[in-house]
Amino acid sequence: MASHYEAPIRRPLVTGEKSYHDVTVDVARPVEGKANRAWWIVFSIALVAFLWGIGCIIYTVSTGIGVWGLNKTVNWAWDITNFVWWVGIGHAGTLISAVLLLFRQKWRMAINRSAEAMTIFAVFQAGLFPIIHMGRPWLAYWVLPIPNQFGSLWVNFNSPLLWDVFAISTYLSVSLVFWWTGLLPDFAMLRDRAVRPFQKKIYALVSFGWSGRAKDWQRFEEVSLVLAGLATPLVLSVHTIVSFDFATSIVPGWHTTIFPPYFVAGAIFSGFAMVNTLLIIMRKVCNLEDYITVQHIELMNIVIMLTGSIVGVAYITELFIAWYSGVEYEQFAFLNRATGPYWWAYWCMMSFNVFSPQFMWSKKLRTSIMFSFFISIVVNIGMWFERFVIIVTSLHRDYLPSSWTMFSPTFVDIGIFIGTIGFFFVLFLLYARTFPVIAQAEIKTILKSSGERYKRIRENGETLSGTG
């Protein structure tokens, strides 16, 4: 690990006069306290949306996919758009916990726990769509290569939709394990502080008897590094496989080799935007401004700006190559996006994804919390449109003009999407009340190198001994 010395020009990551104990108290407070009215109101809204979504899902499954707005030409629309959108959002969590760990970014420590929670809850939502968009979802288990009584009828491993099954399920399991290992010391902290027997029992159960011995910590760190090393290729490959759903096809506008890295860049982009949205609120309502500082928000904005620019390069590359290819179907696909009946979706996507992150070049704007919040919402809308544009505009007009058509969603399409947003927030709100939302054990490892108080002491040339 890096030494305790830190260049003076680095800004502190923990502000205020925090000691180790203060960190513990600040992180435990939301869990140990009672939910206020605002929490209950938001929770109820999310719950209602969730229940409404369940209703729509039951209606779809029991009546048939025909209740959606799909047609014979556009047979993927909101379902897969939402799927890709949610998977994309989930990617930031792994990015923050794994990739930023590999790059030794200390600032990740204040945000990784919530980002990973967001990943897991977003992957839950994503995971719904591959099931419910099936015509016969009760036969979904047929996608698994299980020996059976049909003469061992197996799946065809050539389909990216099958790769999706493996990708998403592996991704969810690995993220869950990674998240939970990180939680052990923090659950142990809650267990040790709990005064009510019921809570003590619960946190004792989930912390797996963590006692924080040197050997445990050593293995803990090794496991984290190995998991980060595994999760990084995993996160790249998961969204790559999602992009293969389109890129392996021969549909103009879908078949393009840049999709794998470009979908991943888009996933990081939208995922960081969602983390920003959630954390800007969380730091306020949970009084965590000393841990999730403006610098954290600024750095996330820079990642948004960077990945937004990469996505922009990819858009321009696609446009250029569409022209350069000389393939008229490909050229038409892009002309249709820009000037066809869904031009508004295309230009929303372009302006929200390519232009809006460019504001972050301004230090004034990227350190403004209000502006960051606004842009993070804009980016998420833009990235939803990106998936919508890629999927629908490529399908609704392709090779045969006789199959050209339009798509418009029904209330069931929309209802299910709203339902997943509700479900996501139900989970996230419950999480914020019961889990330590900041990895306090990790924060404590950087407190003395990057805490404001300790930096000041060191800069004044005083000794750290006796400062606790």
Next chain:
Amino acid sequence: MEYKISNRLRTGAIILMILGVLGVGYGFMDAYSVNEDNITEFLANEDHHGDEHATESHGEEHDMSTAHAEESHADDAHGAEVEAEGHEMTHEEHVLHQLHNRPYAALYVAAFFFFMISLGVLAFYAIQYAAQAGWSPVLFRVMEGITSYVLPGGALVLLIAFFADSHIFIWMDENVVAHDAIIQNKSGWLDKTWFMIRGLIFLGGWSAYRHFSRKFSVAQDLADINDNSNFKKNFRISAAFLVFYIYTESIMSWDWIMSVDPHWFSTLFGWYVFASMFVSGITVIALITIFLKSKGLLPFVNDSHIHDLAKFMFGISIFWTYLWFSQFMLIWYANIPEEVTYFVTRIEDYNLPFFGMVAMNFLFPLLLLMNSDYKRIPWFVVMAGVVILFGHYLDIFNMIMPATVGDRWFIGFPEIGSVLFFGGLFMLIVFTSLGKYPLLAKGSPFIKESEHFHY
């Protein structure tokens, strides 16, 4: 620590260059010893000797009218061209072109390979500044030394492109374009003057950044301890350069490499070339760092720095493979005729270099550099680095050769000669530049973090 290029190194580099010139010269003589007059005899001789490779390809020639033609032609839309070439090019002419293209292509591959190393390092250097990395400032001077090759190296690539003309870029041949509707449609982009202007703009931007970043970096050494203004300037221009770079690198890849197969296109191509140059660049940083350290010139570089470099070599090698596979698999899977011919020729005619490079660029670094301890052992990193560099030379070879010499590839005098020439030139320029300033960028505000870096 001061460094001066030793006489031995300078002489060695010059000897390499001379050997290289001889090899390339022999390559040209050899290639042009076959001409219109004796080509029939040459082919008959080849057949007579029963050279398996030649006979086999001879049988296939009928459906491949030029080396450049393989890319297309399965598609009906391209019928006009096949027809046009059909009556224009005989088998003899076709082989003659391939033979004559070879020394040009060999020169170009090597020139681009060494140039891309220095451009990859420049990108890495800019990222270190923009990311405010705390571990790498002790390596800044090594990186600056390597990037001194960007300007001369890039200029040489452009110069070769200019003189090789249609020997490398078939679309620069007016006769071919006149009969090729596909290239005609692209002539708004594929135009020699415009190509050269674009190239000069890219090169101008890259070398301007290199010039100023080096200037500010050196100025920061002499500045007052509390004055970080040069560092800040470098931070800003690095961010700006990275934006410029991501665009120009993509376009450069389309221009300088993808357009050798003017019928073929792939959206991923620019990023794929980026991965290749990035990993080669990082590998060369590691190799030169280890070399200088072995001379006792970099006492502040410890094995953690080597470990980090090796991690980057490992990680970016996997990233390269990811992009290679994505591009290959998507085209293989969809099997659209106008795209897939690119890989068909490579698998049929370049089987060993094509799959061999995957082994060298992926399997070797994956297995050699997985272990944390091995990444700290200099000779181990050097070994992996040499394999990676050979692998990425082959990568460029696989990009250029099929379009220029087709199945008549060989790694012989012109190829090895070109590598020796540019290798010698690269060493001469880089090590001379390394001797100009102290090897520790002591003014960087992160230098102390970097010197104490331990992982």
